[in-house]
Amino acid sequence: MENQxxxxxxxxxxxxxxxxxxxxxxxxxxxxxxxxxAEGEDKVIEKIAxxxxxxxxxxxxxNEQVAGVGLGVPGPVDTxxxxxxxxxxxxxxxxxxxxxLERLTGLLVKVENDANCAALGEMWRGAGLGAKNMIxxxxxxxVGGGVILNGKVISGINGVGGEIGHITLNPQGGPPCNCGKxxxxxxxxxxxxxxxxxxxxxxxxxxxxxxxxxxxxxxxRAKDVFDAAHAGDEAAIAVIDEAAFYLGLALANLVNVLxxxxxxxxxxxxAAGDFLFSRIRQSFVRxxxxxxxxxxxxxxPATLGNDAGVIGAGKLIHxxxxx
Amino acid sequence: MENQxxxxxxxxxxxxxxxxxxxxxxxxxxxxxxxxxAEGEDKVIEKIAxxxxxxxxxxxxxNEQVAGVGLGVPGPVDTxxxxxxxxxxxxxxxxxxxxxLERLTGLLVKVENDANCAALGEMWRGAGLGAKNMIxxxxxxxVGGGVILNGKVISGINGVGGEIGHITLNPQGGPPCNCGKxxxxxxxxxxxxxxxxxxxxxxxxxxxxxxxxxxxxxxxRAKDVFDAAHAGDEAAIAVIDEAAFYLGLALANLVNVLxxxxxxxxxxxxAAGDFLFSRIRQSFVRxxxxxxxxxxxxxxPATLGNDAGVIGAGKLIHxxxxx
Numbered sequence: 001m002e003n004q005x006x007x008x009x010x011x012x013x014x015x016x017x018x019x020x021x022x023x024x025x026x027x028x029x030x031x032x033x034x035x036x037x038a039e040g041e042d043k044v045i046e047k048i049a050x051x052x053x054x055x056x057x058x059x060x061x062x063n064e065q066v067a068g069v070g071l072g073v074p075g076p077v078d079t080x081x082x083x084x085x086x087x088x089x090x091x092x093x094x095x096x097x098x099x100x101l102e103r104l105t106g107l108l109v110k111v112e113n114d115a116n117c118a119a120l121g122e123m124w125r126g127a128g129l130g131a132k133n134m135i136x137x138x139x140x141x142x143v144g145g146g147v148i149l150n151g152k153v154i155s156g157i158n159g160v161g162g163e164i165g166h167i168t169l170n171p172q173g174g175p176p177c178n179c180g181k182x183x184x185x186x187x188x189x190x191x192x193x194x195x196x197x198x199x200x201x202x203x204x205x206x207x208x209x210x211x212x213x214x215x216x217x218x219x220x221r222a223k224d225v226f227d228a229a230h231a232g233d234e235a236a237i238a239v240i241d242e243a244a245f246y247l248g249l250a251l252a253n254l255v256n257v258l259x260x261x262x263x264x265x266x267x268x269x270x271a272a273g274d275f276l277f278s279r280i281r282q283s284f285v286r287x288x289x290x291x292x293x294x295x296x297x298x299x300x301p302a303t304l305g306n307d308a309g310v311i312g313a314g315k316l317i318h319x320x321x322x323x
Numbered sequence: 324m325e326n327q328x329x330x331x332x333x334x335x336x337x338x339x340x341x342x343x344x345x346x347x348x349x350x351x352x353x354x355x356x357x358x359x360x361a362e363g364e365d366k367v368i369e370k371i372a373x374x375x376x377x378x379x380x381x382x383x384x385x386n387e388q389v390a391g392v393g394l395g396v397p398g399p400v401d402t403x404x405x406x407x408x409x410x411x412x413x414x415x416x417x418x419x420x421x422x423x424l425e426r427l428t429g430l431l432v433k434v435e436n437d438a439n440c441a442a443l444g445e446m447w448r449g450a451g452l453g454a455k456n457m458i459x460x461x462x463x464x465x466v467g468g469g470v471i472l473n474g475k476v477i478s479g480i481n482g483v484g485g486e487i488g489h490i491t492l493n494p495q496g497g498p499p500c501n502c503g504k505x506x507x508x509x510x511x512x513x514x515x516x517x518x519x520x521x522x523x524x525x526x527x528x529x530x531x532x533x534x535x536x537x538x539x540x541x542x543x544r545a546k547d548v549f550d551a552a553h554a555g556d557e558a559a560i561a562v563i564d565e566a567a568f569y570l571g572l573a574l575a576n577l578v579n580v581l582x583x584x585x586x587x588x589x590x591x592x593x594a595a596g597d598f599l600f601s602r603i604r605q606s607f608v609r610x611x612x613x614x615x616x617x618x619x620x621x622x623x624p625a626t627l628g629n630d631a632g633v634i635g636a637g638k639l640i641h642x643x644x645x646x
Contacts (some may be wrong), residue, residue, distance in 0.1 A: 133480055147580060154472055156582020157456055158619055166612035167576045169494070171568075179612050245494075253490045257470060257577065259479020289489035289502050296481055 004321070005061055006108075007069040008314030009113060013089030014036060016048060020055050020282070023318060025125045027307060031055045031237040036079055041095050049104035059125060068108035070316035071097065072117030072309045076159035082111040085159055110316035114309055116162050118302075119146025121312030122264045126304040133260035135251070137164055139269035142178075143186040149258060165190070167250045184316045188246035191222040191269050197239040198225035207235040226272045240272075241279060248283025255297050256289045266302025277301065327644070328384055330375055330392040330430075331637030333437060336360060336412030339371060342633040343378050346390060349449045350630060354378045364418050372427035391431035393639035395440030395632045399482035404642055407436040412617060433639035437632055439476045439485055441625075442469025444635030445570055445587045449627040458574070459625070461604035462592035465501070466509040472581060488513070490573045511569035514545040514592050520562040521548035530558040549595045561597075564602060571606025578620050579612045589625030600624065622633065 004112035005028065010017040016035050031051055036043050043289070052069060056062070070272040075087035082098020084090075098109045122128040126247055128136070138144035144166030147154040154161040165186035166179050174183025175193065185195050198220045198291040202210035209228040214220055228236035270276070277299060285294045304311060328351065333340040339358050343351040354374055359366050375392060379385070398410035405421020407413075421432045435443070442459035445451040451459070455474040461467040467488030471479040476486040488509035489502050495507025498516065510516050521543045525533035532551040537543055551559035574586055593599070600622060609616045626636060 145580070149472055149477055150475055152473055154581055157583050157584045158613075158616070160613060160616070161580065161581075161582040163579050163612050166579050168572060168610045169490070171572050171610065179610070181610065184612075249491060249494050253576070254488050254580065256486050257468070257484065258477055259481050259484040259486075261480045287491045287494065287504065289486050289504070289507075290481075290483060293481070293483070 001156060004065055004067045005059075006067050006314040007055065007316045008310035008312070009048060009069060010117065010309030010313060011044070011048065011071055011073045011075040011090065012114070013074060014302045016044075016051060017306070017310055018051050018055055019104050019307070019314070020059050021311065021314040023321070025314060025318065027311070029055060029059050030310070031318065035090070037090055039104055041090070041092050042088065042100070045097065046104065049101060052107070063106060066107055067321050068110060068317035069101065069105065069223045070110045070112070070117070070313035071101070072114035072313045073097065073301070074114050077111050077113050077155070078159055079110075079112055079155050082109060084111065108317065108320070109229065110320060111255050112153060112155065112313070113146075113155050113159060113162065115189065116146040116155065117312035117316070118144070118266065118308040119148055119162070119264070119312065120153055121304055121308035121313040122266070122302050123148055123312070124315045124318070125311050126308060127264045127302050128262050131260070131262040133258070134259055134262040134264060135164070135254055135258070136266065137251070139189060139191065139265065139266035140267040141190060143191055144267070145232050147254075147258065149260070155280035164250065164254070165251055167253070168247060169246050185246055185250045189243045189269075194222045194225050194239060194243055194269065195220050197242070198222075198228070198236065201235045201239065207233050209233045219294055222269055226275065230275060240276065244276060244279030245283045248280045251280070251299070252287035254286050255284075255293055259293070260297055262298045263297060264302050265299065266305075273301070284287050327388055327390045328382075329390050329637040329640045330378065331633035331635070332371060332392060332394040333440065333632030334358065334371065334394055334396045335437070336397060339367075339374060340629070340633050341374050341378055342630070342637070343382050343384065344634065344637040345394070345506070346644070347638060348634050348641065350634070352378060352382050353633070354477065357595065358413070364413070364415050365423070365550070367413065368420065368423050369427065372424060373508045373584060375430070379490070386429060388453070389430050390644050391433060391519065391640035392424065393433045393435070393440070393459035393636035394641070395435055395437035395636045396420065399439050400434050400436050400478070401482055402433075402435055402478050404538060405432060431640065431643070433643060435476060435478065435636070435639055436469075436482060436485065437467040438467035439478060440588065440635035440639070441467070441631040442471055442587070443476055443634065443638040444627055444631035444633070445589070445625050446471055447638045447641070448634050449631060450587045450623045450625050451585050454583070454585040456581070457585040457587060458577055458581070458583055459587045459589065462588065463515065463590040464515055465512060466513045467590070470577075470581065470646055472583070487573065487577070490576070491571060492569050507575045508569055512566045512592070517545045517548050517562060517566055518543050520565070521545075521551070521559065524558045524562065530556050532549065532556045533559060545592055549598065553598060557573055563599065567599060567602030568606045572610050574603070574622070575607045575610035578607075578616055582616070583620055586620060586622045587625050588622065589628075589631065593624050596624070
């Protein structure tokens with residue numbers, strides 16, 4: 001395994017992020033280019049192959065020194081065949097990514113869902129370090145997730161494992177969700193949900209602070225709602241309280257069943273820090289079956305930021321060469 | 324592995340059930356004796372050892388032919404050390420079952436939670452046959468559960484993995500639960516819950532059928548409520564509908580995250596058959612994130628009955644010798 005490196009790739013709808021990693025998951029060098037989604041899947045895959053050539057050449061690494069290429073993609077994946085079943089943001093359906101990229105590069109390729117890669121990344125080199133059982137939640141436009149048990153990502157039989165955002169928390173109602181249901185976790189705890197509620201407060205006149213922010217920027221950011229809450233705006237605090245309540249409930253229910261060592265929370269919303277985390281913990285503890293689970297399962301912020309995806313994608317190869 | 328056998332044991336608060344199994348999990352012979360709980364843990368463990376001697380002697384099997392002894396116990400277990408952390412029905416706390424029984428028998432011993440053993444049993448020889456990803460739910464006095472992913476039981480870091488019964492489904496209220504919370508799955512879908520609701524109907528005069536059954540037997544069984552529902556009693560149907568609604572919701576939420584191939588439902592209440600299962604499926608489908616999950620994840624009745632525990636306990640040894 002001497003002198004080997006791993007290529008980790010995070011294929012998003014906007015950008016292809018790539019990193020050359022040591023076999024211990026340290027980032028040696030990075031590369032990022034726009035994803036040519038409109039040109040079709042073959043052009044995207046060819047671009048990934050070309051970027052791999054570039055990143056290796058720039059680092060003076062030969063193909064023989066590469067243990068493999070791991071990729072995270074935004075959708076369900078058949079991890080055995082490396083076929084991307086569906087990736088809405090890439091306009092891909094049943095795309096044989098592993099097969100095509102192996103043919104283009106001559107390298108071993110492994111593919112996994114991007115949220116699962118982020119979870120793997122945080123487990124390998126981030127906030128989940130040392131935890132063989134952890135849940136990762138990403139609070140962004142939506143609520144993403146990844147579950148790792150006994151050191152392995154739970155991909156599920158359809159590659160949709162880890163879809164934490166669509167746990168139904170309000171079965172008899174709640175806000176409508178993009179998935180077609182109502183009352184999903186995502187409709188309470190995503191940036192989108194917090195902005196929706198904040199905008200409602202601003203427009204109804206119940207929060208002068210948010211009304212100000214709205215008239216100033218034309219639209220609110222989740223950060224505006226957190227800022228208003230920090231400043232003592234009671235209506236804004238109620239929005240954050242509700243998000244934290246449902247997130248704590250969903251996490252406690254998962255912990256009651258899966259009993260992991262860590263919950264890692266990442267994504268833009270998690271930047272709100274302890275103002276959010278303390279509220280999540282309060283709800284979390286309330287809904288645990290056994291109170292000692294509050295001590296054995298830590299809730300911690302993610303530490304790898306945008307690098308979690310490429311590092312976790314690299315972990316797919318690390319697992320392969322370690323097994 | 325020629326001529327080897329496995330001993331599977333289900334240590335309950337009332338009885339010690341034991342089976343001699345082939346290495347393929349077929350039951351060769353069974354033995355059942357009362358659990359001498361009041362005499363303390365050492366006496367119980369000595370009795371288990373003596374029963375092992377008996378079952379082997381009766382089958383003309385020597386100690387050398389035994390691959391090991393697997394045991395299921397009603398409580399959380401440290402599966403690495405084989406210490407039973409707590410088993411309320413046995414009055415055990417931090418009981419080193421593996422160590423003590425290995426010393427008494429000279430045989431390899433593995434210990435796991437009993438609900439997890441039932442899940443393993445159904446996976447190995449029952450309704451979960453062939454599924455490496457499945458969830459088992461047992462609807463009895465309480466609601467028990469076991470989760471198997473990638474072929475392995477999810478014990479969790481505290482041995483409390485699989486506690487499906489205490490998923491909170493009504494965070495703002497709901498019936499009080501033995502665990503100290505309210506609105507747990509168990510408060511809706513256990514035999515206890517169905518009897519509680521049926522008794523309420525009988526006493527309030529809203530169900531003449533159940534009032535009859537109550538006055539005849541002095542107390543209701545879950546079966547009485549199912550019988551009344553079968554007979555068209557609308558109030559009784561509403562009780563079953565509610566149990567099925569919450570069970571379907573809890574299962575859909577788990578499937579959204581874990582994406583398993585099968586859900587196996589056992590326990591006394593599951594004897595209600597399709598009257599119950601069709602209602603569970605209706606709710607289940609409603610709360611799935613992706614509708615195709617209804618096709619990829621079957622909900623099926625358990626097939627091993629009371630044997631699931633001893634067979635699953637034996638699987639602990641099968642896994643060990645297969646690895």
